[in-house]
Amino acid sequence: MxxxxxxxxxxxxxxxxxxxxxxxxxxxxxxxxxxxxxxxxxxxxxxxxxxxxxxxxxxxxxxxxxxxxxxxxxxxxxxxxxxxxxxxxxxxxxxxxxxxxxxxxxxxxxxxxxxxxxxxxxxxxxxxxxxxxxxxxxxxxxxxxxxxxxxxxxxxxxxxxxxxxxxFLPPQREQLLETLKAEGVSPSLAATVTSLTADSVRAAELAADDQFVSLRKTVVKLVQAIDHHVSDALLLIQSEWTPFLKEKEDTEMGLDLLLYMYRDIVAKKAGLSATPAYPDLDEFITSLAMKMTYDQLSSILESVLQAKKQLHRNMHRTLLMEQLVLSMQEGLFVV
The missing domain is CATH 3.40.50.300 (P-loop containing nucleotide triphosphate hydrolases)
Incomplete structure (x- = not known):
């Protein structure tokens, strides 16, 4: 051993x-x-x-x-x-x-x-x-x-x-991606879980977890709602995010998924060739990359990182997400 x-x-x-x-x-x-x-x-x-x-x-x-x-x-x-x-x-x-x-x-x-x-x-x-x-x-x-x-x-x-x-250097992500896909995990879900963890066992567990798949969909809806109107995003927090706010670990996972979504947008805007976390959303991510500035994206990423810090300081999780949405909306007004 x-x-x-x-x-x-x-x-x-x-x-x-x-x-x-x-x-x-x-x-x-x-x-x-x-x-x-x-x-x-x-x-x-x-x-x-x-x-x-x-x-x-x-x-x-x-x-x-x-x-x-x-x-x-x-x-x-x-x-x-x-x-x-x-x-x-x-x-x-x-x-x-x-x-x-x-x-x-x-x-x-x-x-x-x-x-x-x-x-x-x-x-x-x-x-x-x-x-x-x-x-x-x-x-x-x-x-x-x-x-x-x-x-x-x-x-x-x-x-x-x-x-x-x-x-510690992460393992070759492409190798882990191929392993998961060989096990029947969809390419889009494999890309997302390998963004979150370098542990092959944990990645496979996440991919097989229905709640994680639901959380991923909810994160995508939140980004779409923020792009549309802040009231839509706040309503989404009150409705579809509620099940994921009960446990701190689920909230943190949601914040990580949100972070990787906006990193995908930054990478697309910068023309980077790295494997995205959301390859199935390329059209939507491309549209956001075209209309958002680097300053706006930087502001939003900073808001998510600050929310992760607040999460570990016992801040009420629903309030934390509502404040995050408002902060992200403000980031869209950055010139």
Whole structure:
């Protein structure tokens, strides 16, 4: 299992694997890293692999053996020198961070490096981020932090500057597209789900999810309504968007779909040849690209990104979508 993990990291992220090996070989292990890449790219698996390498009892050629006690316990989540936290509800809170840092600085652990992982690090609230920042400024002993994020721009710049950034490249999208189409997924739906995730399993799950397909259709209707009249868009939020506002994850998915729709419009306007997220809407997207300016598109994209931030701050979801529609409508008046 662990050798398979090593092979997978080497095959899918060769630059990342090479960087791990070089750091280990040269005894230049950093005290903090940010693993940055889109959802489903394998950041968590890479963090586990790196932790195994740092704790392995008998590494070979700068690769963890996968069979020693340390490697096995790391793989099973039972190594006492590895701790992980993730958002508690909407965000990562100060008490979570304080508890983690307190445990990591206490004595009594096994010898060797201690490693803490912060999943979805961009969702630390201000107090949690400040607590981490203080620790990063004054690292103690052989401790390594690994922050995982798919929204690097949302991590505080002061934290970014104190961490080594390791960027994960997405897999060849065309290959994933062909795999999904071979499994019977329509080309248009395959294009949409591969815009949202690089994980082949997750992409197939989304494509088979009737609610996701319905959400995609509703997003298209919303863009059409915004293009027509703001009152139509607001009415659509009250009617057809309601089922998707019950869960934060569904709302976030809708915002992502909206974001990719407007990115398609920007790409069409700029004459880019990248595979669109909505290839079945080429005529409509072309018409919007012809009549919208870059400033208008930039304003709308910024409004959607701001809505994503507000979503994680517990803003009422119906109100958030209504304000987004009004903000997007205002963006159309940008000269």
């Amino acid at each position: 662990d050798n398979q993990l090593s092979s997978r990291i080497a095959a899918e992220q060769p630059a990342v694997a090479a960087r791990f090996s070089a750091a280990y070989r040269n005894h230049r292990i950093g005290h903090a890293y940010i693993f940055d890449g889109e959802k489903g790219i394998g950041k968590h698996e890479a963090a586990l692999y790196f932790a195994q390498l740092l704790l392995c009892e008998q590494p070979s050629e700068n690769v963890p053996c996968g069979t020693c006690s340390a490697c096995k316990r790391a793989a099973s989540g039972n190594h006492p020198n590895i701790l992980t936290i993730e958002p508690d509800g909407q965000d990562i809170k100060k008490d979570q961070m304080a508890g983690l840092l307190s445990v990591m600085t206490k004595k009594g652990y096994e010898s060797g490096r201690r490693i803490y992982m912060i999943d979805q690090a961009h969702r630390m609230n201000t107090a949690a981020a400040n607590a981490l920042l203080k620790f990063l400024e004054e690292p103690e002993g052989d401790v390594t932090a690994i922050l995982l994020t798919d929204a690097y721009h949302m991590v505080l710049p002061t934290i970014q500057s104190r961490c080594q950034r390791i960027s």
